Amino acid sequence: MCKAKQLTRAEIVIIDGIRLGVIPDVVTYNTLIDAYCRFDSIDAGYSVFHRMREAGIDPDVVSYNSLMAGAARKCLLSRALDLFEEMLQSGIQPNIWSYNILMQCLFKLGKPDEANRVFQDVIISSLDPCPATFNIMINGLCKNGYTSNALMLFRNLQRRGFVPQIFTYNILINGLCKAGRMGAARRILGELRDSGHKPNAITYTTVMKCCFRCRYFDGGLEILSEMRSEGYTFDGFAYSTVLAALIKIGRIKESDEIVEQMQASGIEPDVVSYNTLINLYCKQRRFDDALKLLDEIEKSGLECDAYTHTIIIDGLCKAGNIDGARQHLNYMNTLGLGFNLVAFNCVLDALGKAGRIDQALKLFESMEVKDAFTYNILVHNLCKARRFLSASKLLMSCLKRGFKTLRSTQRAVLDGLRDSGYTNEARKLHSKIRLAQLLR
DNA sequence: TTAGGGTTAG
Structure with a gap:
């Protein structure tokens, strides 16, 4: 049963309870608000919130936190900030989680100074910051380009007795990798191991992706096998990351091996995994296999997307079948996928490379973007x-x-x-x- | 209630 249906059933149980004289309290309503925000929509959460008021039950800090978290999750950041204000105006005292969500929203809005001000207020207040408070700060600083400040905060906290969690290490490793500070990332990874924590699947995929980004492909593949030998289950994300990286550098034989491993592991491919496979087949000029996969996507109930068709178009172009590619481009337009700049650029390049420069110029003129x-x-x-x-x-x-x-x-x-x-x-x-x- | 990650073009 889907989550929304389960929620509807939960409400029916509550209504039955009311009929029998069991009046739902604030905890029951808060549970529903949180579940609706999580599994349905923020509006559905709001609707429970209003019904709660109509029933004469006053919302509390948990009701507001659930709504704020729901809004933040959906990137409705100003809505989350408005809720914080509304909570203050209603005379409800925010708790550490309200501040955590507030800081997260400010970071996501690209306002690290404001987030830092909130953090300083929390530190001097009577509120007890929790590990998540520090993690949100470190992550927010990294994401806003303040990696050095994040590292400084991490060290300061350690000096004051904060014991970093695997969460903290992963946040910092990711931030340092993305900032290109590989030496520092490696040091933190070493500290993670020394601390007695074991790197988890997130640590591995973070570092692996970083190796690929730095074109250190063998290092990335080593991590892949270490991850496997440690018993971590691989998912479609990890396989697609590796596969795409190998295809990009033309290590096609190894790509085939990864595909075999992926298929043997019984992972149900999603559209992105299929797209990556189609790209591999196109690079190998195995168009029949690529087209078979198109059928397989449709049969499995998934839908081909703009990437699928662009990969096919590029494959046809690279194989010299420009007219086939143009036909597919027209077909793509009929599917209602809209104008695709990458697909047009592929055809433009193919026309030029084939010496059909006047047709390329004509296509260029016709391009809306x-x-x-x-x-x-x-x-x-x-x-x-x-x-x-x-x-x-x-x-x-x-x-x-x-x-x-x-x-x-x-x-x-x-x-x-x-x-x-x-x-x-x-x-x-x-x-x-x-x-x-x-x-x- | 805080962490990561995949697909296309020069």
Whole structure:
């Protein structure tokens, strides 16, 4: 039975109770508010909240915390802040959890200074901060780019007797990895092991992802096998991470092995796992297998998404079947998936690479949205077709729009202009490029 | 009630 139905049944039980003279109290209502916010919607939680008032029962701090947490979970951050205000105005004293949620919302809103002010207030108040309070602070600081401050807070807390939890270590390791501070991340990982905690699945996937991001693929694969030997169950997320990383660097044989392991582990693939597999088959030019997977997705009750079709389009382009790719692009439009910039960019590049530059230009004109990829692709292909003046004009309009241009794109145009005798044009373009760099 | 993570293009 789904959660919403279970909740409806829970309410029926309460109504039956009322008929029998059992009046629900604030705890019963709070349980329902929390469950509705968690498994249904914040509005459903609100509805219970109002009915509670109508029944003459006053909401308490737990009722407000449940609503605030529900709003924060759904990223309705200003709504959560309004609830905090409303609680204060109703004369209800917020507890440490109200402040925890408030800090979390302020961090998510990109207001670390305000979150820090709340934290300082908590510290000097009579409220007892709990481990989650510190974890929320460390995480919020990391997420807002204040990794050094997060590390400093961590050390200060340790000096004052705070014993970090696995949560704390994971938050910090993730923050340091994302900030590129690998040495510090490694030190904290060592401290985690020394503390007697065992790294958990989250620690492993965090570090593994970081290895892949730094292009340290063998290190990532080692973590994968260590994780397996430690008995951690792998899920679709971990497999897709590894698989996508291997495909990207062209280690196709190892990709096949991962697919076998994934299939043997009995994990039910979701759309993203299917998409990653389709990408692998496309890279191997196994289009029949890729199309079989499309059928399998539909049969399993899942729906192909924009990624699925874009991967197919790119695969067809890379295999030289541009007309097939264009057909699939049209088909994609009929599915109501909307305009997909990546798919258009793939076709644009394929047309250019195949020497069909006029068709590429026509496609470019027809595109309702363009990005840095679009411009760089076309500029490169115009250079390939030795149409350097057009390439230069396009590159300038790309710079004017504030899009990033690749150094290789700039070089292709400048060299081409000079080699073809357009030295004035080359000088003009060069100064425009330098100006754009200065303004960045 | 606080932590991580997956898919496409130059």
